[in-house]
Amino acid sequence: MARFVMSNEDSPSLMFLLLSHHSPKKLHRTIHIRIQGKDLYLCARCMGVWAGIISTLFLAFFLELHLPPWLYLLLLMVLPAPVMFDWITQSCKLRESRNAIRVGTGFLLGVSWGLFFLLLARGMLHLFMFALMILGGYIFAVYLIARKTNFLDDYFD
Numbered sequence: 001m002a003r004f005v006m007s008n009e010d011s012p013s014l015m016f017l018l019l020s021h022h023s024p025k026k027l028h029r030t031i032h033i034r035i036q037g038k039d040l041y042l043c044a045r046c047m048g049v050w051a052g053i054i055s056t057l058f059l060a061f062f063l064e065l066h067l068p069p070w071l072y073l074l075l076l077m078v079l080p081a082p083v084m085f086d087w088i089t090q091s092c093k094l095r096e097s098r099n100a101i102r103v104g105t106g107f108l109l110g111v112s113w114g115l116f117f118l119l120l121a122r123g124m125l126h127l128f129m130f131a132l133m134i135l136g137g138y139i140f141a142v143y144l145i146a147r148k149t150n151f152l153d154d155y156f157d
Contacts, residue, residue, distance in 0.1 A: 016041065019040065019041060019042050019043065020041040020042065020043055021043055021046075022041070022043065027041055028099075029043070029044055029045075029097075029099070029102065030042055030043055030044055030099075031043075031044050031047055031099060031103075044099040044102040044103050044106070045083070045087075045102040045103070045105065045106035045109075046106060047103055047106065048102065048103035048104060048105065048106025048107040048108075048109070048110060049106040049107070049109050049110035049113065050110060051103075051106075051107050051110060052106065052107040052108065052109060052110020052111040052112075052113065052114060053110040053111075053113050053114040053117070054110075054114075055107075055110070055111065055114070056110070056111050056113075056114025056115060056118065057114050057117070057118065060114070060118050067115075069124070069127055072115055072118075072119060072124070072127055072131070073127065073130055073131070073134070075111070075112060075115055076112050076115055076116060076131050076134050076135075077134055079108045079109065079111055079112035079115075080108070080109050080112050080138055082104075082105040082108055083105035083106060083108060083109040084138060084141070084142065085105075086101055086102065086105045087105075088142070088145055088151065091151040092149050092151045093151075115131075116128075116131050116135070119131055
């Protein structure tokens, strides 16, 4: 069995890929931080997603926030819509988003992911199954839009 050994030259590229996952020409979609003389580029939308997940789980576990079951499903239906709209309109080149919008919509998506994981952690499996159907609906909608507009071909260029 062959082992993959990463050289020191590959480390910055791998770190860049994991934290930014944008091409160098799209670095305006990242948050630039300089730490001890090193440049770090963090995906703006992912920063919002992680902030949303952490905030939701913090509220749920440390402050013992409980929501009524119907509210979980409503939030899981509504909160991903802004990020989907922002990402698709930007990918279809209808407009260019800004990092503040990316972080904000990512935060809303992160809250929905946090609620999704919370359903599983709290053993609310019947709601988790409905949440999976909602997620499947969003994935199918992105697939249909991508298929109709071919925006993913340009997105990966």
